[in-house]
Amino acid sequence: MRVVERILDLARWAPSGDNTQPWRFEILADDHVVIHGFDTRERCLYDIDGRPSQIALGALIENIAIAARSVGWEAATTRRGDAPETLPRFDVRLREAARPEEAPLAQFIEARSVQRRPLRTRPLTAAEKSAIEAAAGPDHRLRWFESFPARRSVATLLFHNAKLRLTAPEAYAVHRDVIAWHSAFSDDRVPDGAIGLDPMTTRLMAWVMRSWSRVAFFNRYLAGTLVPRIELDLVPGLACAAHFLIVARTPPATIDDYVSAGRAMQRAWLTATSLGLQLQPEMTPLIFAMYVRAGRRFSSEDALWDRARELAQRFEQLAGSDMTGAVFMGRVGEGPAPRARSLRRPLADLILR
Numbered sequence: 001m002r003v004v005e006r007i008l009d010l011a012r013w014a015p016s017g018d019n020t021q022p023w024r025f026e027i028l029a030d031d032h033v034v035i036h037g038f039d040t041r042e043r044c045l046y047d048i049d050g051r052p053s054q055i056a057l058g059a060l061i062e063n064i065a066i067a068a069r070s071v072g073w074e075a076a077t078t079r080r081g082d083a084p085e086t087l088p089r090f091d092v093r094l095r096e097a098a099r100p101e102e103a104p105l106a107q108f109i110e111a112r113s114v115q116r117r118p119l120r121t122r123p124l125t126a127a128e129k130s131a132i133e134a135a136a137g138p139d140h141r142l143r144w145f146e147s148f149p150a151r152r153s154v155a156t157l158l159f160h161n162a163k164l165r166l167t168a169p170e171a172y173a174v175h176r177d178v179i180a181w182h183s184a185f186s187d188d189r190v191p192d193g194a195i196g197l198d199p200m201t202t203r204l205m206a207w208v209m210r211s212w213s214r215v216a217f218f219n220r221y222l223a224g225t226l227v228p229r230i231e232l233d234l235v236p237g238l239a240c241a242a243h244f245l246i247v248a249r250t251p252p253a254t255i256d257d258y259v260s261a262g263r264a265m266q267r268a269w270l271t272a273t274s275l276g277l278q279l280q281p282e283m284t285p286l287i288f289a290m291y292v293r294a295g296r297r298f299s300s301e302d303a304l305w306d307r308a309r310e311l312a313q314r315f316e317q318l319a320g321s322d323m324t325g326a327v328f329m330g331r332v333g334e335g336p337a338p339r340a341r342s343l344r345r346p347l348a349d350l351i352l353r
C-alpha cells in the first residue's frame with residue numbers, strides 16, 4: 001500500500017453520526033488528496049444544517065493529521081471556498097516531515113468506539129480530566145456534569161428527549177434506515193448489538209420498527225418508548241463518571257467552526273480511549289435545541305414542537321450561557337470496550353476513480 005493509502009486507511013475510522021461516513025477520497029498524487037464531503041440534511045432529521053456531518057469531517061481531518069504524523073509525514077488541510085457547503089471539499093497536502101513528531105494517539109484510532117451501555121461511576125481523576133481538556137485544545141473548553149444530582153439532571157433530560165426521538169415520524173425514518181438488525185458489526189450502519197438494548201427488547205424493536213403503524217400503536221397503547229428510554233437513556237445517563245459539553249470559546253457560526261469542533265472532539269475522544277475510558281456522544285438534546293433556537297419546526301406534529309421547546313428550556317437551565325458555544329455533548333467513564341460496533345466501508349469503496 002502507498003503511504004497516502006495507509007494514511008487514509010487508518011483515518012477512515014473517524015466517527016460520524018449514524019456511521020454515515022460523509023466522505024470520499026480523490027487521490028490526485030502521492031502528496032495530494034481531495035476530500036469530497038457531503039451531508040445528509042435532506043434525509044436525516046439529526047443532521048441539522050449539516051453540522052454533525054461537518055463535525056465528522058473534522059474528526060476525519062484530525063485522523064489524517066495524526067495518521068500522517070505516525071509515519072513521519074505531515075498533512076495540511078484547507079477547505080475550498082468555491083465548493084457548496086452541502087458538498088464541501090478539502091485539499092490535503094502531504095509531505096515528509098522535516099522534524100518528525102510523535103503520534104501517540106494513532107494507535108487508538110481504530111480501537112476508539114462508542115460504548116452505549118452503562119459505565120462505572122468511578123469519578124474521573126484530575127489527571128484524566130486535564131488530559132482530555134488539554135486534548136481539546138485552546139479554542140474549546142470542557143464543561144463537566146459529574147455529581148450525582150448533575151448526572152441525574154442530564155439523565156432526566158435524555159429520558160425526556162428520547163420520547164421526542166422515539167415518537168417523531170421523521171426520526172423513525174432515520175432509525176429504520178441506519179440500524180442493521182440482527183448483527184454485531186456493520187460497515188455502513190449501526191448494528192443493533194451496539195445500541196445498548198437487552199436481547200429480548202432488541203428482538204421486539206426489530207419487529208415493531210418494520211412499520212410506522214406498529215411503532216405508533218406500541219407508543220400509544222403499550223408505553224412502547226418506556227423500556228428503550230430506561231435502557232438507552234436513563235440508566236446509562238446515571239451510570240457513567242460524567243457527562244460533558246465541549247464548548248467553543250467563540251460561538252460557532254460557520255462550517256469551519258464545526259470542522260474545528262470535530263477536530264477537538266476527536267482529540268478528546270482518542271485521549272479518553274488512550275486512558276482506558278469509554279465514551280458515548282449525546283448529541284440529540286443539542287440538535288433539538290438548535291432547531292428551537294432557529295425557530296425551525298422539524299416535525300409535522302405540533303405536540304412534538306411544544307415538547308422540543310420544553311426540552312430546550314430544560315437544557316438551557318442545565319448549561320446556562322454555555323448553550324450558545326456548545327458543539328458536542330457526551331458521557332464518559334470506565335468500562336469494557338463494546339463487543340458490538342460499527343465498522344467502516346473498505347478504503348477501495350471510498351476512493352473516487
Ligand SMILES: Cc1cc2nc3c(=O)[nH]c(=O)nc-3n(C[C@H](O)[C@H](O)[C@H](O)COP(=O)(O)O)c2cc1C
Nearest residue numbers: 015016017018019052055113114281282283284342
Ligand atoms: C457528530 C456525531 C454525532 C453523534 N451522535 C451520537 C448520538 O447522539 N448518540 C450516539 O449513541 N452516538 C452518536 N454518534 C456516534 C456514531 O453513531 C458512531 O460514531 C458511528 O456509528 C461509528 O461507530 P464507532 O464510533 O463506534 O466506530 C455520533 C457521532 C458523531 C461524529
